[in-house]
Amino acid sequence: MYVKICGLSTPGTIEAGLQAGANWIGFVFFPKSPRHVGYGKAKELVGPVRGKASIVALTVNASDDELEAIDRSINPDIWQLHGSESPERVREIKQRYGRPVMKALTIRDREDLAAISRYEEACDIFLFDAKPPTDSKTDLPGGNGIAFDWRLIENLKLKKPFVLAGGLDPDNVSEAIRLTRPQGVDVSSGIESAPGIKDRQKIVDFVQRAKQAAQDF
Template sequence: MCASVKICGLSDPRHVDAAVTAGARYLGFVFFPKSPRNVSVGHAAELMADVPVGVAKVALTVNADDVLLDRIVSETVVDMLQLHGAESPERVVEVKARYGLPVMKAIGIAGPDDVGQIELFAGVADQLLIDAKAPRGADLPGGNGISFDWRLVQRKYWPCPWMLAGGLTPDNVAEAIRLTGAKQVDVSSGVESAPGIKDDRLIAAFCAAAQAAA
């Protein structure tokens, strides 16, 4: 079976089309003002409108309050909420109950001590995004183009599906999949020509490499 790909941080309809054409199974839209990939709720609604059935539209938020989540859920056709901040397991449960949508929780990994965080969320989230932990003082919790030691999650299995992220590119995604056994991968900066600017050719190359590796 081919690895499922998530192209995150989309903000241009041309790149949405490129991701769908390349076979991405998930499209990520960022609602975080500090990010160069940030989109407004209205713009995201336009971007999501023509995404075909079967491709999941994921709203990435960082420590979002209910006011923002209410707007996203009521004004777009989002399929999944991605919590990419310091949200607790209790907050994950709360968000799931409030909106009735699947929740993906991002967990930052820098070393062995961080791996235990995965267990805390594996029983409450619908999916996990296992990402490289942001450097101290970084403005962004993800999308920094850095990776972690993939051996820390090598052939690991948890109660819910998980997705590998952090510094993935068309050149290294096949190795990452082979080493970790990941069945899903996420990319943002690794398919950009500049921060926040996606590249159609890199999107296609990433999807092709991930699918061939699996």
């Protein structure tokens, strides 16, 4: 079970994630997000992560120049594409940098699963997140603290591994893992005391409960 802690922006919360045993540490490069970090700050934060967990760069429809700036600042191990990037764009980024690409797909109903077949040959990992509510004014593609109906992906047969995201927290991650049997889980808002402010104890609780749930398969 791979556990990803996303949207970290302080040395203390990064330390908490690493000590708890998180496999992936995610940095958000999207100015509209309360979890956004600039290139300079990310470069300062990333040092303790390297060699202890995989470094994930979350981007949303990033331009080539933006990708280059991110690459120079943190040299990520994995690219997480959380926008409307086409399969062709996914392949292009994977080929250019020679690193795994995690493609996020947002889900509300069964029709949204149709996009999986378009990306299955292009990406290395899927991340399934919840779509914002139809009446929501947010334009954030993720980190909204809501879950989709996990039964939609129960017993889903895929060629690639998938990570479950969207509304996960220490209290529900065990049930989410039991129901969907993902290869990984991703949390951001579910371990916060306020938007963009991570809670160290919640980080520890989430990682521990996710790892325990995986052992109980």
